[in-house]
Amino acid sequence: MTRLQGKTALITGAATGIGFAVAARFAREGARVLIGDRDADATAAAVERIGEAARAAVLDISDESSVAAAFADAEAAGWTPDVVVANAGVQLFGQDAPIADLDLAVWQRTVDVNLTGTFLTIKHAVRAMHDTGGSIIVTGSPTGINGEGRAFTAYSATKAGIHGLSRTVAAAYADRGIRVNTVVPAYTETSLVTTITDDPEARAAIIGRIPLGRAGAPEDVEGIMVFLASDDGAFATGSLFAVDGGMSTL
Numbered sequence: 001m002t003r004l005q006g007k008t009a010l011i012t013g014a015a016t017g018i019g020f021a022v023a024a025r026f027a028r029e030g031a032r033v034l035i036g037d038r039d040a041d042a043t044a045a046a047v048e049r050i051g052e053a054a055r056a057a058v059l060d061i062s063d064e065s066s067v068a069a070a071f072a073d074a075e076a077a078g079w080t081p082d083v084v085v086a087n088a089g090v091q092l093f094g095q096d097a098p099i100a101d102l103d104l105a106v107w108q109r110t111v112d113v114n115l116t117g118t119f120l121t122i123k124h125a126v127r128a129m130h131d132t133g134g135s136i137i138v139t140g141s142p143t144g145i146n147g148e149g150r151a152f153t154a155y156s157a158t159k160a161g162i163h164g165l166s167r168t169v170a171a172a173y174a175d176r177g178i179r180v181n182t183v184v185p186a187y188t189e190t191s192l193v194t195t196i197t198d199d200p201e202a203r204a205a206i207i208g209r210i211p212l213g214r215a216g217a218p219e220d221v222e223g224i225m226v227f228l229a230s231d232d233g234a235f236a237t238g239s240l241f242a243v244d245g246g247m248s249t250l
């Protein structure tokens, strides 16, 4: 498995969940991986688990100086990424709410991380790849397409926003050899969604809406990310790739 030999990837939100699974798989495929996460301890643990192909890139994607510093550090170390996975995100279960009940602070925090954070990650990724080309992959969500719950107002809005952002950047930088695509996982059992996982009724309801009949695992998202990061995906840009157990068919 060496489909990413010679590539360097920065993956945000890679200390846990989907991002960690993707980082570990990229390393197994021959890439060097920068673990970009705001949780320094979990980042160090992730680097240790992956081994010498991994390097910490502690950052807060909602803070431009932090994002810029992570890219500068990577470059100074000779680890300038040619693949960037803008994956970090938050979903504020119990706080995100139908709009009449949604606090501005909850809206703002969701926008700061999911939308502004993805904007800043892509902005600095494009700068890093401007002369060389590269692949940017955004982790989107079914909530950005269909709307998956009455209470996911802020989350859905930010995910729809990053789908549009990804498409627009793809068009703007195709002539620089920069490809930008969005991967849409369905309900995937990570620490993000324990509110659903720990509630048997809610879990059964969401799995009932997945034709393949099970929850997603972080590993389910790896394969499409490898394809998009690799030269196999050379003609793919500006698209949405769902890995959702068929959820979008219903």
Ligand SMILES: NC(=O)c1ccc[n+]([C@@H]2O[C@H](COP(=O)([O-])OP(=O)(O)OC[C@H]3O[C@@H](n4cnc5c(N)ncnc54)[C@H](O)[C@@H]3O)[C@@H](O)[C@H]2O)c1
Pocket: 012, 013, 014, 015, 016, 017, 018, 019, 036, 037, 038, 039, 042, 059, 060, 061, 062, 087, 088, 089, 090, 091, 113, 117, 139, 140, 141, 142, 184, 185, 186, 187, 188, 189, 190, 191, 192, 193
């Ligand atoms: N789990 C699902 O069902 C599901 C479904 C569709 C899309 N997604 C998306 O997948 C992505 C990864 O989610 P996950 O399920 O692996 O969640 P997770 O909570 O397991 O991992 C998210 C990681 O992002 C990091 N992070 C959060 N805010 C950050 C910030 N400001 N700067 C840097 N790092 C930050 C966290 O520390 C954490 O390590 C998210 O964008 C999420 O919206 C998840």
